[in-house]
Each structure stands twice: as structure tokens, then as C-alpha cells.
Amino acid sequence: MASDLSVVxxxxxxxxxxxxxxxxxxxxxxxxxxxAHIIHTVQTLSPERTVVVVxxxxxxxxxxxxxxxxxxxxxxxxxxxxxxxxxxxxEAQSSWEQGGASTLILxxxxxxxxxxxxxxxxxxxxxHNAAVAVLxxxxxxxxxxxxxxxxxxxQFLQIREHRDCxxxxxEIKECNSGIYLVDRDFLKGALGQLKTDNDQNxxxxxxxxxxxxxxxxxxxxxxxxxAGEVLGINDRAQLAALEQTWQQKRNxxxxxxxxxxxxxxxIQIDYDVKLGHNTEISPNCCLLGNTTIGExxxxxxxxxxxxxxxxDNMMLxxxxxxxxxxV
Numbered sequence: 001m002a003s004d005l006s007v008v009x010x011x012x013x014x015x016x017x018x019x020x021x022x023x024x025x026x027x028x029x030x031x032x033x034x035x036a037h038i039i040h041t042v043q044t045l046s047p048e049r050t051v052v053v054v055x056x057x058x059x060x061x062x063x064x065x066x067x068x069x070x071x072x073x074x075x076x077x078x079x080x081x082x083x084x085x086x087x088x089x090x091e092a093q094s095s096w097e098q099g100g101a102s103t104l105i106l107x108x109x110x111x112x113x114x115x116x117x118x119x120x121x122x123x124x125x126x127x128h129n130a131a132v133a134v135l136x137x138x139x140x141x142x143x144x145x146x147x148x149x150x151x152x153x154x155q156f157l158q159i160r161e162h163r164d165c166x167x168x169x170x171e172i173k174e175c176n177s178g179i180y181l182v183d184r185d186f187l188k189g190a191l192g193q194l195k196t197d198n199d200q201n202x203x204x205x206x207x208x209x210x211x212x213x214x215x216x217x218x219x220x221x222x223x224x225x226x227a228g229e230v231l232g233i234n235d236r237a238q239l240a241a242l243e244q245t246w247q248q249k250r251n252x253x254x255x256x257x258x259x260x261x262x263x264x265x266x267i268q269i270d271y272d273v274k275l276g277h278n279t280e281i282s283p284n285c286c287l288l289g290n291t292t293i294g295e296x297x298x299x300x301x302x303x304x305x306x307x308x309x310x311x312d313n314m315m316l317x318x319x320x321x322x323x324x325x326x327v
Contacts, residue, residue, distance in 0.1 A: 005047040005122075006099025006184070008092050011035050011108030012055025012079040017235040023057040024233065025108040026064060029243045030250060031270030031288055034233060035061070036068055037111035037246075042104065043073075044115040049099035051075040051092045052108070055082060084202025085178070086194045093191065096184070103187050105205065106179040109233045112242060112249075113179075117224050121181050124222035131186040131217035132209055134159065135179035137227040145175035146206065148221045156221050159209055174223060177230040182208065186217065262301075276312065 015024025025035035035052070042050060054061045054076055062076045077092035089096075089105060096103050102125070104118065117135070125133035134156075136148045142162075147169055149157045159176050160169050182190075190208040198204065212219050224230055233239050250271070251264040259275045261267050263283040269275075273287045276295035281287070285299055288306040293299065297310055300318035308322040316327065 004100040004102055005045060006049040006096040006103050007042045007045075007047045007051070008089055008096050008103060008105045009035065009038055009042070009050070009052045009108045010085060010088050010106070011061060012053050012058075012082065012088055014056040015109075015234070018239075019236070023061055026057070026061060027233075027236075027239055029111050029239070029246050029271075031272060032068070033064060034111050034239075035108035036065065037271075038106065038108055038113065039065065039069060039074070041113055041115050042106075042118070043069075045104075045118060047100065047104070049075060049095050051077055051095035053077045053079050053088045053092050055079040083196070084200065085205035086191060086203030086207065089187070089205060090191050090194075090203070093188070097188060099184070101184050103182050103184050104180070105182065107232055110177075110179070110230055111233075112229045112231065112246060114229055117229055118181075120224075121179070121222050124220060125181050128218055128220045130220040131183045131212045131215075132219045133181040134209065134219070134221040135177045135181075135230065136174050136221040136223045137177050137230050138173045138223060139175065139227050140173065142170075142173055142175045147172040148174040148176060148223075150174075150221075156219050158213070159206055161206075174221070176206070176221075177224070178205075178232075179230065180205070180208075186212065282318070 011025045013024060018024050026033045052074055058078055065074055075095040077095060079088045079091045121133055121135050144162050146159045146161045147165055149160050151157055190211045193211050194203040194207050196202055209219050233242060250269055251261055251267060254275050255261055258277045260280040266283045267281055268286040270288050272290045274292040276293055278295055279293050279297040281299050282301035284302045286304045291305045291308045293310040294312035296313045298315045300316050300320060302318050303316055303320040305322050307324045309326045314327060
């Protein structure tokens with residue numbers, strides 16, 4: 001997808017249900033902000049431009065992300081008034097319209113999303129020569145989600161919001177994730193046609209689908225294999241559930257890389273932690289921040305290491321605690 005893509009990440013919301021003074025996207029999974037997971041994922045696609053739409057605590061979000069990724073790697077667009085997802089994309093237009101021929105639009109609170117899934121969405125759009133490709137997912141209980149309505153041949157017809165669905169449509173399990181890959185030139189024209197004649201008086205990004213259909217352009221939906229990838233975070237219970245899933249996958253990664261994790265479900269390993277080959281981590285350990293552990297080490301049970309460097313061939317006794325240290 002290199003040189004063909006711009007990315008818009010919607011990260012302006014407060015996240016009221018988090019019941020926190022901190023912006024939702026700055027809450028962490030694996031020791032880094034939720035939105036940072038998204039940025040790491042899209043960076044593997046080599047986009048021409050990545051713009052983060054900020055609003056609540058805009059300065060803090062921008063400073064945090066600039067410190068992590070570099071000021072020259074990201075653009076920021078301010079959505080001072082929360083007037084809907086379509087409005088957020090409008091506010092970022094000066095950035096994404098200078099980028100690739102395709103514009104990927106996604107939320108900043110889907111930290112489990114994988115690059116392979118986005119590449120699949122890109123391939124699907126290319127295959128169908130679509131103006132808009134929607135990433136969809138299927139769940140047993142789709143209550144509250146917009147449904148993907150298809151015809152008898154499986155061709156996309158529309159996105160129908162839950163409240164507007166007929167009884168028959170409410171039985172549909174395929175839902176809209178809110179992630180779109182859109183032809184840049186079509187998007188520029190479609191945004192100018194968005195209206196606020198709805199219950200919330202907002203500009204809905206989903207309306208670009210209807211605009212494309214009316215113009216006779218192709219719209220398609222690509223269903224992700226794992227619905228868990230597109231689950232968002234609205235409260236702290238959902239944050240904890242997604243962090244548990246993320247940590248399980250992260251621990252599995254390190255075991256496949258040649259590390260031994262004893263009772264891995266009890267071990268916390270942050271995103272930035274590095275483990276050397278043939279190292280063993282005992283139960284109930286927390287490896288945090290920028291900790292690096294060398295090869296052939298053994299970390300005793302219940303140890304907590306933060307921003308710590310452990311040399312090769314070291315054995316730390318149980319309940320070792322180190323912060324910002326070289327061992």
C-alpha cells in the first residue's frame with residue numbers, strides 16, 4: 001500500500017463513559033496509549049500522510065504522540081467542536097488530500113486491529129474498483145451496531161443503523177466497524193454533500209456510502225476474520241478486557257520467539273519490552289516500560305522490572321524490584 005495511502009485517525013472524543021479526567025485515547029494498553037497501537041499498525045503500511053484528529057485534551061494528545069513517534073511523522077488536526085465523524089474528516093482534509101489516492105479512516109480506540117486486516121481491505125477495494133470499502137465484522141449479538149445489508153447475491157446494498165432496522169434486518173449479524181477505505185477524490189466531493197439533518201445535528205461519515213451509491217459508484221464491504229480486532233473501548237471494563245486479549249497475544253509472541261513464560265496468564269509484558277533468546281520469565285512477573293532483558297536470563301517469580309536493562313546470563317531472585325537500573 002506504500003505511496004498510495006493517507007490515514008485519518010479519529011481521536012478527538014472525551015470518552016465520557018471512561019469516567020476519567022484523561023482523554024480516552026491516552027489510556028494505556030501494554031504501557032502505551034490506546035491510539036499509539038493504531039499508529040504503530042498503520043505505519044507498517046507506509047502511508048504518505050498520517051493525521052490524528054484531536055479535540056479533548058488536544059495539546060496533551062499531540063505532545064504524547066509527537067514524543068513517541070517524532071514530530072515529523074504525524075500531522076494533527078483540531079476538531080474544536082464535536083460535530084460528528086464526517087466533520088472530523090473535514091477538519092483533517094488539508095492533510096489527507098495531499099497524500100495518497102486512497103484515504104483510510106479509522107477510530108483511535110481499536111488497539112487490536114492488525115495490519116494484515118487493513119491490507120486485506122485494500123486488496124478488496126482494489127479488486128472491486130470501489131469508491132468506498134467498509135470493514136465489517138460479524139457477531140452473535142449485533143445489538144446497537146449498524147448492519148451491512150446485502151442482496152440475494154451477497155452484493156452490498158446499504159448500512160442500516162440499528163434503530164432504523166426492520167425486524168428482519170435486526171437478524172443480520174454482519175455489522176459496520178466504522179473503518180473505511182475511500183477514494184481520495186470521491187471523498188473530497190462527498191464531504192461537501194454531507195448534511196446535519198439528523199437527530200444529533202452532526203455530519204455522519206456513514207452518509208458517504210449513500211452518496212456513492214446515488215452517484216453509481218461501487219461500495220463494498222470486507223468482513224474481518226476476527227471481530228475482536230475492531231472492538232472499540234468505551235469504558236474501563238472494555239479497556240481491561242482488550243488489554244487481557246492484547247497481553248495474551250503479546251506473551252504468545254515472545255514464547256514463539258524462543259522465550260519461556262511460566263504460567264503466562266500471570267505475566268505482564270509491556271509493548272516496549274525486549275526479551276533475549278532462551279530467557280525464562282517466572283510466574284507473576286511485571287516487565288514494564290522500556291525494560292530489556294538479555295539472552296539466557298531467568299527472572300524469579302513476582303519480580304517487577306521497569307525501564308531496566310538486564311545483561312545476558314543473569315539470574316534474578318524472586319521478588320526482585322528494579323526501576324531505571326542496569327543489572
